[in-house]
Each structure stands twice: as C-alpha cells, then as structure tokens.
Amino acid sequence: MADAKKTPRHEIMMFNRKKLEISGVLNVESFDSEEFLLETECGFLCIKGQNLHMKNLSLETGQVSIEGYVFDLGYIDEQGGGSKGKGFLGKLFK
Structure with a gap:
C-alpha cells in the first residue's frame, strides 16, 4: 500500500505587489x-x-x-517542530 501521508500543498502568487493569491491556508490567526x-x-x-x-x-x-501594497512576506518557523505556544509568540513579539 502506498504511503497515505498527504504532501503539503502551498502556493503564493503575487501580482505587482498589490494582490496576493495564497493556497494551502489552514487558519487566519490575525489581520489588520x-x-x-x-x-x-x-x-x-x-x-x-x-x-x-x-x-x-x-x-x-x-x-x-489579499489586496493592498505588500512590503514584506516571510515565514515564522518553529525550531524542532514543537508546540506553537511560547516559542512562536516569543519570535513574533521579539
């Protein structure tokens, strides 16, 4: 039987820094x-x-x-793949 593990699928398309089309989104944590x-x-x-x-x-x-003028986009990685609690918030509010 083949491996049933799903391969993550995530794509980003940006058009002239004014529009983003993003797939593979699981949740919107926050936005303004x-x-x-x-x-x-x-x-x-x-x-x-x-x-x-x-x-x-x-x-x-x-x-x-998402529409608007995009300055920056980047990933916030967890080291070691542990829980998202303190490590994630610590990096976010550094």
Missing part, C-alpha cells in the same frame, strides 16, 4: 490593514504592507486573496 498572520500547510506566514484587506477567504479550500 498593516499585517496578516496566516497558518499555512508549510508554516506561519506573515505579510506586511499598507492598506491590506482580505478580498476572498475560503478555509474549506484553503484559498485567501
């Missing part, structure tokens, strides 16, 4: 007009910008669309 924090199949993704707003959201399919 300057920052989005998304839990994805490949880790936590932090998006920073100006006048950011969510255009579409479907957690059933894992699709999120």
